[in-house]
Amino acid sequence: MAQQILKTAAIEKSSHLEYFNIATSVDCVLFGYEQKQLKVLVIKSDLQEFMGLWSLPGDFVRVDEDIDDASYRVLQQRTGLNDVYLEQVHAFGSVNRHPSGRVITIAYYSLIDITNHQLRLTDNELHWHPVFELSKMAFDHKLILDTCLQRLQEKVMEQPVVFNLLPGKFSLRELQDVNEAILGVELDRRNFRKRISLKNWLEDLNEMEEDVPHRPGKLYKLKDELLRHGKKELHEIS
Amino acid sequence: MAQQILKTAAIEKSSHLEYFNIATSVDCVLFGYEQKQLKVLVIKSDLQEFMGLWSLPGDFVRVDEDIDDASYRVLQQRTGLNDVYLEQVHAFGSVNRHPSGRVITIAYYSLIDITNHQLRLTDNELHWHPVFELSKMAFDHKLILDTCLQRLQEKVMEQPVVFNLLPGKFSLRELQDVNEAILGVELDRRNFRKRISLKNWLEDLNEMEEDVPHRPGKLYKLKDELLRHGKKELHEIS
DNA sequence: ATACAATATGTACTAATAACACAATAGCTC
DNA sequence: GAGCTATTGTGTTATTAGTACATATTGTAT
Numbered sequence: 078m079a080q081q082i083l084k085t086a087a088i089e090k091s092s093h094l095e096y097f098n099i100a101t102s103v104d105c106v107l108f109g110y111e112q113k114q115l116k117v118l119v120i121k122s123d124l125q126e127f128m129g130l131w132s133l134p135g136d137f138v139r140v141d142e143d144i145d146d147a148s149y150r151v152l153q154q155r156t157g158l159n160d161v162y163l164e165q166v167h168a169f170g171s172v173n174r175h176p177s178g179r180v181i182t183i184a185y186y187s188l189i190d191i192t193n194h195q196l197r198l199t200d201n202e203l204h205w206h207p208v209f210e211l212s213k214m215a216f217d218h219k220l221i222l223d224t225c226l227q228r229l230q231e232k233v234m235e236q237p238v239v240f241n242l243l244p245g246k247f248s249l250r251e252l253q254d255v256n257e258a259i260l261g262v263e264l265d266r267r268n269f270r271k272r273i274s275l276k277n278w279l280e281d282l283n284e285m286e287e288d289v290p291h292r293p294g295k296l297y298k299l300k301d302e303l304l305r306h307g308k309k310e311l312h313e314i315s
Numbered sequence: 316m317a318q319q320i321l322k323t324a325a326i327e328k329s330s331h332l333e334y335f336n337i338a339t340s341v342d343c344v345l346f347g348y349e350q351k352q353l354k355v356l357v358i359k360s361d362l363q364e365f366m367g368l369w370s371l372p373g374d375f376v377r378v379d380e381d382i383d384d385a386s387y388r389v390l391q392q393r394t395g396l397n398d399v400y401l402e403q404v405h406a407f408g409s410v411n412r413h414p415s416g417r418v419i420t421i422a423y424y425s426l427i428d429i430t431n432h433q434l435r436l437t438d439n440e441l442h443w444h445p446v447f448e449l450s451k452m453a454f455d456h457k458l459i460l461d462t463c464l465q466r467l468q469e470k471v472m473e474q475p476v477v478f479n480l481l482p483g484k485f486s487l488r489e490l491q492d493v494n495e496a497i498l499g500v501e502l503d504r505r506n507f508r509k510r511i512s513l514k515n516w517l518e519d520l521n522e523m524e525e526d527v528p529h530r531p532g533k534l535y536k537l538k539d540e541l542l543r544h545g546k547k548e549l550h551e552i553s
Numbered sequence: 554a555t556a557c558a559a560t561a562t563g564t565a566c567t568a569a570t571a572a573c574a575c576a577a578t579a580g581c582t583c
Numbered sequence: 584g585a586g587c588t589a590t591t592g593t594g595t596t597a598t599t600a601g602t603a604c605a606t607a608t609t610g611t612a613t
Contacts, residue, residue, distance in 0.1 A: 098378050099337070099338070099339050099376060099378060100337065101337050101339060101408070101419050138337060138408065138419070140336050140337060140417050141410055141417075142410065143408055143409050143410055144406060144408030144419060145408070165405065165406065167403065168382060168403065168406045168421045170339070170376065170381055170382030170383070170421070171381050172379055172380065172381055179378050179379075181339050181376070181382060181419075181421075183406045183408070183419075248560090249560090249561095250559080250560080265602075265603075265604085266560090266561095267561090267562075267563080267603090267604080268601075268602065268603080270561085270562085271600095271601090272600090272601085275600080289558095289559085289610090289611085290557090290558075290559090290610090290611060290612075291557080291558040291559040291560080291609085291610065291611065292558075292559050292560050292561090292608075292609040292610045292611085293559090293560080293609085293610070294559080294560055294561085295560090295561090486591090487591090487592095488590080488591080503571075503572075503573085504591090504592090505572095505573085505592090505593075505594080506570070506571065506572080508592085508593085509569095509570090509594095510569090510570085513569085524591095527579085527580085527589095527590085528579085528580055528581070528588085528589070528590090529578085529579065529580070529588075529589040529590040529591075530577075530578040530579050530580085530589075530590050530591050530592090531578085531579065531580095531590090531591080532590080532591055532592085533591085533592090
């Protein structure tokens, strides 16, 4: 019957110093929507090992910073935004995933209304790239992107997340286009509208599209109480 | 137009040494089922700060070890098992979650057939505790437990995971009991059986329960091709 | 005025879910 | 072994969600 030896945290830390040898980073999959395409914000890798390849924006987690805060910091740095929905998806921790040493990364995704927010283009190597036109990326970033995309696809018809990709006012056609761009399939218009109206997410603005070369559609907005911004988490809304 | 400076990984590592100051751990929520209750394997905290509180089994990730391997190592250490389904759920990284220093932890859950596998009881402070009778735990382990429980509840009726909690042969009543223990609700027997038969997960063994003080039920097993073990991942089985 | 392009809308079929009741069987007791 | 008890096994109806599919309407452009 082994007698349990109680340790203080301070003693424990000194006995485990060798484990403080792994860095932690966050990587952000920032999705946008433009010209009927789902896009993701990527940046040219600055490592010689990955020269010419795109990578996801990310950074090391600081010792005095929560991991969620680190991802908001990356988001803010790259887009100037700090009030959008950001969701943790998965941690990636293969031993050799990063050539600089042992780095475990935690992946987040977010949805950005490209057209209404200017990027902080610190250099022209940062840009919005069509998601389905990226095959090879630096590090394991293709895997990270695919994992986040899959999560987004699972959520898109179930929870009101996709509205972050759109301006405040939109037509049902625009909403359907976004959904199709994310899912990579075509949807039946009548069934789509029925599903959306069943969800009861939208408020009819009694306004019409303008300057379209055809019969204009009605404009809607997401109900205020369903807006997700900042760190607020809304769970399981139907 | 800032000129991009290419760095080698080696140069980058030396310039970021201050970030290699955060430890990474894994914590495992090992669920079991016994006496119609959902249980979780817990261990008395060995830190003075949390004296008397239960904590989840976990360990630091080693520098030369994948994070998934670390969770399998913890599982093996505590239960002697290495061929069960283990799923990553979430990373927890508040600055002050661990009194020994900055430790980010990655949570996994797994399902164990308690009755058929002896624990490696290195000391008697390790035991199976009813999940719904834990209110306060060491560190943020209550939050981790709740997060993993929620994930399990979401999956249990959709994917064939729960069979890992049961022996190889079981009756439909036993299966229903497990589901009820996980979800914390009562289910209608006829509807439950219909749903299960629709899933087509089970194989009728043409055997009967024995030594029950009532009409015996038929015994079933999970179809071989649906067994999840080791690191194999089966996705989206209906 | 006509052609065009897209909007708006409804019905019939199928699948899944939820509520609900009764006959059959094995062990146990007396 | 008669009767009691506990639990198995099974089916119908009503409701809701999902899928496939066609026609009339409205505004712009020529």
